[in-house]
Amino acid sequence: MTRQFLRHGWTAGLLAILALLFVFTKIIQPDFGTSGLDSLSRAMLPFAFATAAMAVVVIAGGIDLSVASMMAVAGVTAAVLMDGAGDGMTAVAVVIVLLVGLTMGAINGALIVITRVPDIVVTLAMLYVWEGVALLILNGPGGSATPWLRELIVGPFIVPWLPRSLVFLAVCLVAVWVPLKRSKLGLSIYAIGSNDLAAYRSGVSVGRTRIAAYAVCGLFAAIGGLTLTMSTGNGEPIPGPYLMASVAAVVLGGVVLGGGKGALLGPIIAVIILRLVRMDLTLLSVDPNVTTIVEGTIMVVVVMFGGVLAYRGRHK
Amino acid sequence: MTSETTMFKSVGRFIGNNPLVPLLILLLVLVGVLEFMRPGIVNERWIGNTIKFAIPLAMLAACQTLTMLTGGIDLSAAVAATISAFVMATQVPIVGVPLAICIGLIPAIMIGMVNGFGVAVCRVHPLIMTLGTGLIATGCLQVYQRFVIASGSVIPDGLAWLGTGRTWGLPNALILFVPIAILIIWAQRRTGFGRLLYALGSNETASRISGVRSWQVFLALYMLSGLIAGVTGLLYVGLIKAPSLSLVNPLLLPSVAAAVIGGTSIFGGRGGYSGTILGALILTVLGTLLTLLQMPEGLRRILFGLIILTVTTTYIRLTEQSR
Incomplete structure (x- = not known):
């Protein structure tokens, strides 16, 4: 019982904070309802996928600084392919974008494995x-998104209070993450994250697993870029502020930098918390710049607190 | 005959012991390519300009080099530099130049102090800690900007002279940079503090057991890093002459790249500042080279990234073989 609690304690704590924040939002803005939830969930989508992408490689003991740039590539590819395309072509375009994402991630991973240069440096160069x-694909904002694809993330799903974008997020994450985590590959990813030498000696092919982890990261980044194009209706070649935000959410979500621990649920809840805090501060008509300070402070304080806890835990 | 073989051996050992040589060769090759593409471009004026733009990068990369020696990194350095520059420039009309410079450096040192506290006492990963303080500091800067928007900003003549002026063909910024560089190289090689940095980077637990008070070292290190970043900001605003809220930010990732190309290991314990200076020069020359090539911006960035990767890979291979 206690072990179960400790194991999920961090996620449970995050959920509690999230619930408190929702109550708080309802208090300061009594008419906060379906439309507010919908816009919150839609604004959160790219951040959530960037965070999922980052979380996978961090669990595998690495880090990927090129997440935001890969999202930009996927976004412009989607926008260019869908420009003037019919419904059937759109489906093909989506598949191509996902493949592009997988390839980009695999290239990152392969370069790390082959060159034996630290992952931070390789992904910094790949950024x-x-x-x-x-920029080569699209030199400025342009292209377009097919209407039916855009409608996938707009409006409610079955019941009025459930935003379609949230369902989209859940379906995408579950479809990739659950089979992965149950598979041998998923176990190997956790193994190389906690101790790659031990993993190697237990027969895990470390290089191949690392490449696979980065490929999954690229896949999530591609979905993130796709949602970016879906929500704005065009492609934007300049990467958004997703790199720093995703690292912050991953760490807040209880994934240990250095690998081997954590899952996707925590980081995703952390993303929702960070977006909700931002929205609350806007509702309170606080200066948006103060919002940045608050976000940074939350991140630093939580991480410091977590660091002290982990340190105490080790020394007991 | 025997004296010749020993000479060859000593040359080989010399390269092994001086990992700077391949970097120097790379720099010369790049300059040679530049001269080949545009004959006559490499003159006194061009050298002066290259050095002028390499200096702020090299100084910012000093923050990365020093923190990397302990296995850390300082992602808040660019923000600290920007804050120093902006606060200084907006305080000059109110309190005068000398006081404004002091006031400008305070926030940079404070950022360093918070970083040091988080890394040393709370054992937070430096990447996360400096990322967070960078975010907070950016927010603070934006709020600060609202209060001083009326007072306007002035770049002191002294800093503009230091940033853009030249004496006998050499940029004046060298007056500031050369002592700082010598001080850093001397400190990392000859002082106890420098050796503690290498020790903590090689094996933190071992050095702690040997009696190193790691928290004091980390605190001092990150404050020093903040101070260097602040001075960089002051110099850079003298060069650019227009304080803005994202003044030094574009230099952040290149500063990491400069330290890495210069042979400093991101895992700590290996490398040094002299390599970083060469790294900064290489990056600056590379920038000029890519600007001269008539190609789209996208292709230029791709080349920049690939070259960083290739250089680092080759360099790691070379130094690995020599050990």
């Missing part, structure tokens, strides 16, 4: 490369 690729 420029993907940024350049995005």
Whole structure:
């Protein structure tokens, strides 16, 4: 019982904070309802996918600084392919974008494995490369998104209070993450994250697993870029502020930098919390710049607190 | 005959012991390519300009080098530099130049102090800690900007002279940079503090057991990093002459790249500042080279990224072999 609680304690704590925040939102804005929930959930989508992408590689013991740039590449690819395309072509375009994401991630992973250069450095260099690729595909905002694809994330789903975008997020994450986590590959990803030498000696192919982890990261980044194009209706080659935000949410979500621990649920709840805090502060008509300070402070304080807890735990 | 073989051996050992040599060769090759593409471009004026733009990058990369020696990184350095520059420029009309410079450096040191506290006492990963303080500081800067928007900003003549002026063909910024560089190189090689940095980077537990008070070292290190970043900001605003809210931010990732190209290991314990200076020069020359090539912006960025990757890979291979 206690072990179960400790194991899920962080996620449970996050959920409690989230619930408190929703109550708080309802108090300061009594008519906060379906439309507010809908816009919150739609604004959160790209952040959520960026965070999921980052979470997978962090669990595998790495980090990917090129997430935002890969999202930009996926976004412009989608926008260019869908420009003037029919409904059937759109489906093909989506598949192509996902494949592009997988390939970009796999290239990142393969470079890390082959060159044996630290992952931070490789993905830092690849950040420029993907940024350049995005600029080559589309030199400025342009392209368009097919209407039916855009409607996937607008409006409610079955019941009026459930935003369609939230369902979209849940379906995408579950469809990729649950089979992955149950598979041998998922176990290997956790294994190389906690101790790659031990994993190697237990027969895990470390290099191949690492490449696969980065490929999954690229896949999530591609979905993130796709949602970006879906919500704005065009492609934007300049990467958004998703890199820093995703690292923050991953750490807040209880994934340990260095690997081997955590899951996707915590980081996703952390994303919702961060977006909700931002929305609450806007509702309170606080200066948006103060919002940045508050976000940063939350992140730093939580991480410091977590650090002290972890340190105490080790030394007991 | 025997003296010749020993000479060859000593040359080999010399390269092994001086990992700077391949970097220097790379720099010269890049300059050679530039001269080949545009004959006559490499003159006194061009060298002066290159050095002028490499100096702020090299100084910001000093923050990365020093923190990387302990296995950390300082992602708040660019924000700290920007804050120093902006606060200084907006305080000059109110309190005068000398006081404004002091006031400008305070926030940079405070950012460093918070970083140091988080890393040393709370054991937060430096990447996360400096990322967070960078975010907070950016927000604070934006709020601060609202209060001083009326007072306007002035770049002191002294800083503009330091940033853009030149004496006998050499940029004046060298007057500031050379002592700082010598001080950093001397400190990392000859002082106890420098050796503690290498020790903590190689094996933190071992050095702690040997009696190193790691929290004091980390606190001092990150405050020093903040201070260097602040000075960089002051110099850079003298060069650019227009304080803005994202003044130094574009230099952040290149500063990490400069330290990495210069042979400093991101895992700590290996590298040094002299390599970083060469790294900054290489990046600046590379920037000029890519600007001269008539190609779209996207392709230029791709090349920039690929070259960083290739150089780092080759360099790691070279130094691995020599050990």
